[in-house]
Amino acid sequence: MARVKDLWFRTVKNADDKLEKVPTARNGRGKRWLACWTGPDGREATKAFERKADAERHSVRMEADRHRGTYVDPKQGQQRLREYGEEKWFPSQVHLRSNSVDLYGQHLRTHIYPRLGERRMATLTRSDMKAFVAAISAVLKPSTVATVYAVLRSLMQSAVDDSVIPANPCSRVPLPRAEPRVVEPLSAGQVLALAEAITPRYRLAVWLGAGLGLREGEALGLTVPRVDFLRRKVYVRRQVQGGELVELKTRASKRNLPADDLVLTEITAHMQKWDPGPHQLITTNRCGRAVQRSSFWTCWSEAVEAAGLPKGTRFHDLRHFYASGLIRANLNPKVIQSRLGHATISETMDTYGHLFPDDEDLGRGAIENMIVSAITEQERNSEAK
Incomplete structure (x- = not known):
């Protein structure tokens, strides 16, 4: 009482x-x-x-x-944000994949702890969160600001769930608007230049990205049993993350892809030069093990520079090249969604909608033709009577 x-x-x-x-x-x-x-x-x-x-x-x-x-126990709110994050919240993120764990840890150490780490949890207010967003917005792009803030918001919501604080001060805090990135696919010549410039061990990864739309981890995680030369198909089932072969992120990412002879020839040539690695991995590093992202990124960056491509060209741009080729071939958007491993058609259209033909006269006369056909049919029936 x-x-x-x-x-x-x-x-x-x-x-x-x-x-x-x-x-x-x-x-x-x-x-x-x-x-x-x-x-x-x-x-x-x-x-x-x-x-x-x-x-x-x-x-x-x-x-x-x-x-x-x-x-909410007032004494719980007296612990500092860094203390709660390091001892309780971050260790509990067991559901995250290795890449996400690294990214979360980097955001905590680089942006969140230096600015808010010594503050007591119960003293943090929405005004503090607005000031935090303003501070990081001065040095980060809007898309990165959103990612960092999502980590902080998740941490604070966990504190609410643990009865450390009564409410999440991160709610209803406006973020800088991120302009949508307009995809500009690489040209065929640029893809060829990348394939020639990158170290030979990783040449196949370029063709798996450009010729099948595989993500970086999917390309590096392709195994021998997942290539069906007889049916000319490649089955995407797993990916490499943190030097380990792991499950794909979503159910939609699992897909069966028809492979052109160009891609199958590159796979064959690669397998003739290098033996498979652990789990029958086709692409391996110099030690015959799964490729680490950092070492691959170094080789990729060098290839981008050697090929004369703009700085910042990403492996993901190979997927854009693949998608643009499917669009140019007039494939149904739902088929393109499936081949890219998108969870929803909206993801596909939001990313590549501007690449589809957009003729304001397209479809003109279609309705008229339907009506005229119906009238003609009526007249033909009348004459028959």
């Missing part, structure tokens, strides 16, 4: 058996009034105040929160 205790005086019976107040050992020192209430665990919790009215209001509010199921 909520109550308030006087820390400066205690009530005792005097010699006449009457109640009177006598000073305590801490009389005149510190805060006088102690709010007392029962926590969810059945134990008494307390907090000292200068004024009795404040202590009464606080104890009543905490009791009410306990009954409503919204109780």
Whole structure:
């Protein structure tokens, strides 16, 4: 039950058996009034105040929160953000893939902890979050700001779920607007230049990206049993992350792709030069093991420069080349979605919609032809009668 205790005086019976107040050992020192209430665990919790009215209001509010199921222990909120992140939140992200773990850790160390790590959780407000967004927006692109803030928002929501803080201060904080990236596919000549410029061990990865639309991890994770030379198909089932062969991120990523002779020839030529690695991996590093992303990225960057392509050209741009080829071949958008491993058609159209033919006269006369055909049919039936 909520109550308030006087820390400066205690009530005792005097010699006449009457109640009177006598000073305590801490009389005149510190805060006088102690709010007392029962926590969810059945134990008494307390907090000292200068004024009795404040202590009464606080104890009543905490009791009410306990009954409503919204109780938050004030002492929990005194831990620092870095402490909560390192000891509780980050170690619990066991569902994340290795690439995501590395990315989250980098954002925490580089952006979140330096600015907010020493703040006590209960003191963080929405104004603090707005100031944080403004600070990182001065040095990061809007898309990166959104990613960093998503990590912080997830951390703070976990603190709410753990009853460390009552509400997430990251909610309803506006982020800088990120302009959509307009895809400009590589030309066939640029793809050829990349294939010639990259180290021979990784040449096949270029053709798997450009010729089958495989993502980087999927290209490096292709195994011998997943290539069907007889049916001219490649089965995308797993990917390489952190030097390990792991499951694909989504169910849509699992797909069966028809392979051109060009791609199958490149696979054959590669397998004639290098033996498969662990798990029958086709593409391996110099040690015959799964390719590490950092070493591949170094070779990729050198190839981009040697091929004379713009700095910042990504492996993902090979997928864009593949998608543009399918669009040019007039494939149905749903087929393109399936071949790219997109979860939804909206993802495909949002990314590549501008590459589809957009003629304002396209379809002109289609409805008229349908109506005219119906009229002609009616007239033919009338004449027959």
